Amino acid sequence: MRFYQNLSKFMAFTLAEVLITLGIIGIVAAVTIPTIMKKYYEHQTVTRLKETYSILAQALKSLDDEYGSLDTWGVTGHNEESAQIIAEKLKTVIKIANDCGTNDEMGNCISIENYKYLNNAHTIAYAKNTNYYKLSLMNGSSIIIKGHNAPTGRTDVKIASFMIDTNGKDKPNMWGKDFFEIDYIPNSGLILDGNPNKGVTDYREKGNCEKGGKGWGCAYYVVTFSKMDYL
Numbered sequence: 001m002r003f004y005q006n007l008s009k010f011m012a013f014t015l016a017e018v019l020i021t022l023g024i025i026g027i028v029a030a031v032t033i034p035t036i037m038k039k040y041y042e043h044q045t046v047t048r049l050k051e052t053y054s055i056l057a058q059a060l061k062s063l064d065d066e067y068g069s070l071d072t073w074g075v076t077g078h079n080e081e082s083a084q085i086i087a088e089k090l091k092t093v094i095k096i097a098n099d100c101g102t103n104d105e106m107g108n109c110i111s112i113e114n115y116k117y118l119n120n121a122h123t124i125a126y127a128k129n130t131n132y133y134k135l136s137l138m139n140g141s142s143i144i145i146k147g148h149n150a151p152t153g154r155t156d157v158k159i160a161s162f163m164i165d166t167n168g169k170d171k172p173n174m175w176g177k178d179f180f181e182i183d184y185i186p187n188s189g190l191i192l193d194g195n196p197n198k199g200v201t202d203y204r205e206k207g208n209c210e211k212g213g214k215g216w217g218c219a220y221y222v223v224t225f226s227k228m229d230y231l
Helices: 002-011 015-067 080-090 218-225
Strands: 096-101 133-137 142-149 158-165 179-185 189-192
Touching: 015 080, 015 158, 015 179, 015 189, 015 218, 080 133, 080 142, 179 218, 189 218
Parallel strands: none
Antiparallel strands: 096 133, 133 142, 142 158, 158 179, 179 189
């Protein structure tokens, strides 16, 4: 019995040793946990954006086959009626978690607050703006829908734009972090914002998809390169 009592004295840790060990664990955790959380957030964002992009691509292909070109849908520009036309057709071919219409005043699909650019400057509050139709999907993403004319000013070419919030109404609600845009253009298909070969936004242009920029054009970067190292 005395042998085991003496042995336990050598095996025990002193209070100082325990505190030092806990301190080291705390330092390591403080350094590694933020990095792990950032990687997890990026992985989740990339995955959801790619998934929602695929959902939209398949849905719009079906709508194009059934209803013909977007030009024939009755879209007239950036207004409530056009947003409703696009949304009503889209809802027939995708699974919806919440249909918040053009006035999401309760914030059931998206945040009721102003969205932000990547440089923290405020942009508009989409929730109560009736020119936009709001839906949330089964995968946790939300979609803000609008119709408008081609950027060139041609009124005969109509575009459906889909702004995707990859984590719904949860923060940060910021372009380039959890908020991205995809455009559907007749005869060109679904175009990721920032595509340097199509559309009007090039993610490589200064002030777009970069730290301190507005966050425009990041949809193409995230889907193409599967990372968000511009943050």
